[in-house]
């Protein structure tokens with residue numbers, strides 16, 4: 001069968017999301033196949049030797065070469081506008097693999113204090129055992145980033161918007177700072193996905209993903225990905241081949257199918273979240289709503305410039321403390337009480353006792369996560385049904 005090699009940059013985002021990465025097999029399948037095989041056979045011993053020695057391209061073993069995983073990697077690379085993507089077993093392993101592949105003992109990281117709780121724990125409790133240290137700074141304070149950089153700093157790490165308080169960082173300004181100091185700028189793009197924000201186009205070096213979230217979009221599988229240039233791709237591929245936190249072919253297939261509707265979903269999530277955020281600001285019992293689409297958000301103008309829409313995550317503080325926040329959550333009936341996010345089903349969680357529990361009170365205080373804070377990942381249900389359910393939470397505050 002005639003194989004057409006395409007440069008996916010010629011095509012629009014939605015076309016890339018649906019078409020990129022699929023190299024049809026001689027069977028002529030229309031949908032992408034799942035290669036559920038751990039290893040691949042060689043025609044003879046010489047070919048096996050050539051494949052193992054990287055002298056001949058081709059599949060070897062699914063820890064590091066699998067056609068379904070490759071299809072997902074190529075599709076996501078095309079969407080993030082990166083040269084290479086390496087898929088990993090989870091979002092956390094994408095961050096771990098990035099640090100392990102590109103840093104060495106003695107190196108220093110500057111990271112935003114507003115990060116997913118497990119990322120803070122990874123930097124504070126795991127990487128320190130390998131003599132990789134991290135200084136945490138305010139995401140939005142460019143001077144603080146500048147001042148924290150030392151001669152040992154090799155990486156700047158952030159999420160924007162940050163989960164759960166939705167602070168927004170200026171990616172281009174931080175990319176400039178990273179370049180000046182010979183550091184890599186790594187952006188966790190979970191909140192926006194490439195449908196709404198492409199950090200590499202603002203000068204970031206690497207994008208990491210928890211594919212578990214909006215890339216899948218239906219809460220089915222755990223996975224992650226790292227996107228960057230050829231050098232980053234080679235370093236990550238080498239780490240994955242040796243250390244092994246690889247994505248399974250089945251999960252890669254689910255994520256690739258998720259990418260096909262990513263653009264539609266992210267704009268629909270954003271529309272629902274915008275309406276809920278605006279509605280919540282008018283309700284008694286709500287102290288503060290955190291959503292970059294609100295004109296009152298301190299980085300609203302930057303978010304509007306940097307993002308195509310404002311995403312599906314919002315947080316709010318209720319009047320009171322943990323007791324009131326839990327009462328609000330417990331009164332809801334439709335939305336799911338689960339810590340996952342990025343699902344078509346709306347989810348609700350109490351960050352200080354779930355996603356950010358293990359990073360400890362000091363890191364939580366630094367990240368501004370209070371006991372009265374509730375996070376909602378706004379799904380695609382009808383907006384009136386969502387408001388009616390959250391009204392139950394509001395009623396519990398009265």
Ligand SMILES: Cc1ncc(COP(=O)(O)O)c(C=O)c1O
Pocket residue numbers: 090091092093116118159163188190191209210211212213222223224341
């Ligand atoms: C922003 C962000 N980064 C990374 C992760 C980790 O992803 P995973 O659960 O796939 O390991 C999460 C998980 O919630 C997240 O919210």
